[in-house]
Amino acid sequence: MVAFIDGCRYSPFIDQRLCLQGVPMSSTSAPSPVVIVGAGPIGLAAAAHAHVRGLPAIVLEAGASVGAAVRAWGHVRLFSPWAELVDPAAADLLLADGWVRPEATDYPTGAEWAERYLEPLTRSLVATGAIEVRLGHRVTGVARRGRDRLVDSGRDEADFSVHVEGPDGPLVIEARAVIDASGTWGDPNPLGAEGLPALGELAHGDRITYGIPDLADPATRQRYAGRHVAVAGTGASAQNTLVGLADLARAEPGTRVTWLVRRGETATAFGGGDADQLEARGALGTRARRAVESGTVQTLTGFRTVGLEPDPGANGTLRLVALDGRHVDGIDEIVVVTGFRPDLTWLSEVRLDLDPVLSAPRQLAPLIDPNVHSCGTVYPHGAAELTQPESGLYLAGMKSYGRATSFLALTGFEQVRSIVAAIAGDHAAAARVELVLPETGVCGGSGLYDGLPADDAGGCCGPTPASPELITLGTRSAGGCG
Incomplete structure (x- = not known):
């Protein structure tokens, strides 16, 4: 053969x-x-x-x-x-x-x-x-x-x-x-909140990375060092990215990180921590939470991107525009880790x-x-x-x-x-399907739209759901989870 x-x-x-x-x-x-x-x-x-x-x-x-x-x-x-x-x-x-x-x-x-x-x-x-x-x-x-x-x-x-x-x-x-x-x-999901590329996303594709950047690579590190980087996403790939960029910001003066979160809150974005039977996954979530809470990362919740355009106030940078009219200026690079x-x-x-x-x-x-x-x-x-x-x-x-x-x-x-x-x-x-998987300890997203409190979501993190509770896995994407 x-x-x-x-x-x-x-x-x-x-x-x-x-x-x-x-x-x-x-x-x-x-x-x-x-x-x-x-x-x-x-x-x-x-x-x-x-x-x-x-x-x-x-x-x-x-x-x-x-x-x-x-x-x-x-x-x-x-x-x-x-x-x-x-x-x-x-x-x-x-x-x-x-x-x-x-x-x-x-x-x-x-x-x-x-x-x-x-x-x-x-x-x-x-x-x-x-x-x-x-x-x-x-x-x-x-x-x-x-x-x-x-x-x-x-x-x-x-x-x-x-x-x-x-x-x-x-x-x-x-x-x-x-x-x-x-x-x-x-086939990565786009930055655009509607499942389609945001206006200007394709035109500015050279400033966007879809996936976790390799910050150990000198050329990649230089691309982000001293720059204002926006990160979109809340899964394990986003956690990896936030941890890496926060480390870079501490080592390279002038590096700024803005985390764009479509949900109205971040309480469930870091996984199960010590409750996660996958120790390394729980540890990753804990490190990401610390990076965000340290002040190195600025977090914007409820930010649903609909447009990218040249920043009118600064040469060569971008402005990200949200559905509600908010905008983030002075963006040099964008990392999209939205699945x-x-x-x-x-x-x-x-x-x-x-x-x-x-x-x-x-x-x-x-x-x-x-x-x-x-x-x-x-x-x-x-x-x-x-x-x-x-x-x-x-x-x-x-x-x-x-x-x-x-x-x-x-x-x-x-x-x-x-x-x-x-x-x-x-x-x-x-x-005869037999499979035992580790408990995630993760209360993840439930398809919430902006502003809806997590307590109203139902499932294991909210009040008793109206329908029988289904059992699902914790987040583990192809882009660096396992």
């Missing part, structure tokens, strides 16, 4: 690498493979489970390396330890190849997660001869073979056609099932049943919806909650959470274990 690694075509049978990237394998007799979109932690875990089940699989990765999205925030240290970042089936495969498991209680950076786990896992998967990993292959569409979305006849019996743009041009891969584990990293959203455009010719709010599978959405708001852990789930009207198509990993941010790697590993079991026809195993 041929795979693609590091931009080259690789065959474990002849121990030879040929730089003919993008040339598809073809066989008229072999069964159609499972196609897995995304070579990140969840996609590669799905491939490991496919190997265990004896299912041939092709992993398609748009980036130039496995874990491309993880590497993009590789400077950020996760708040999950190694014990929670390795899929069990993947571990078995790696250990059989002589892999040395990292210390279970250590906390890796994103770069270390990719280098010490995803890269060796890819080599082990390829060496099985049953798994292909193709880099630089971007999926542009998925459909039922010979049918658009309107055609009913023979739909469930037909394979999928996966349309791909590879290094050598377009190709189509036939698949028995498709697992979309492509994540959400490439991500799934790209559903290339799934337009398959039949989906997604929640209208989160764009998550409809059966999963009530368990993770921040508008419902609850504390604790998400109810264990697998193929049953992730199944779509298009039989054999599954959204997994961060993609399955839509716009919700409370995703855990452990959740994704369990998702793909159940999904692959369902694809293999082992429905008992698919239904």
Whole structure:
């Protein structure tokens, strides 16, 4: 079986690498493979489970390396330890190849997660001869073979056609099932409070960073040192950013930080502290709270950005304008850490049943919806909650959470274990979802609009809710949480 690694075509049978990237394998007799979109932690875990089940699989990765999205925030240290970042089936495969498991209680950076786990896992998967990993292959569409979305006849019996743009041009891969584990990293939410770019946001894009800046990098540090930086967002990525910029402000005179919070208060923005069973996550929230309370960070609550424009009072800086008419002047740089959203455009010719709010599978959405708001852990789930009207198509990993941010790697590993079991026809195993997750101790946002007191929110932080309380995860976004 041929795979693609590091931009080259690789065959474990002849121990030879040929730089003919993008040339598809073809066989008229072999069964159609499972196609897995995304070579990140969840996609590669799905491939490991496919190997265990004896299912041939092709992993398609748009980036130039496995874990491309993880590497993009590789400077950020996760708040999950190694014990929670390795899929069990993947571990078995790696250990059989002589892999040395990292210390279970250590906390890796994103770069270390990719280098010490995803890269060796890819080599082990390829060496099985049953798994292909193709880099630089971007999926542009998925459909039922010979049918658009309107055609009913023979739909469930037909394979999928996966349309791909590879290094050598377009190709189509036939698949028995498709697992979309492509994540959400490439589609950050905008600064604009309405879910659309604020007026002037695109025009001033060179002054905006979407994600946690690497302040250990000299060039990045110089970009923010001595400047007035606005930070928008309230999740763990925002906490990371506030802590880093507050440290920079203490070291570099003239550095100013303004924190823009859409909610009317910040009481729930720092997580559970000592109540969080994920010690590193609780510690991060505590450090962020201290940074804000130290006076290094100026906080503006209820600030919903609708516009960016040149500051009329200062050359070269920006003015941020809020919906209520308030404005912040003299802004040099903006860091937007407001979460991500799934790209559903290339799934337009398959039949989906997604929640209208989160764009998550409809059966999963009530368990993770921040508008419902609850504390604790998400109810264990697998193929049953992730199944779509298009039989054999599954959204997994961060993609399955839509716009919700409370995703855990452990959740994704369990998702793909159940999904692959369902694809293999082992429905008992698919239904036997067993997952124990750490309590978050977090009372997060509940979809509040400006000025509504937290006590009126319901959920575990307010009065007894009118409807049964749902259990959800604490915030853990792709941009540096784990």
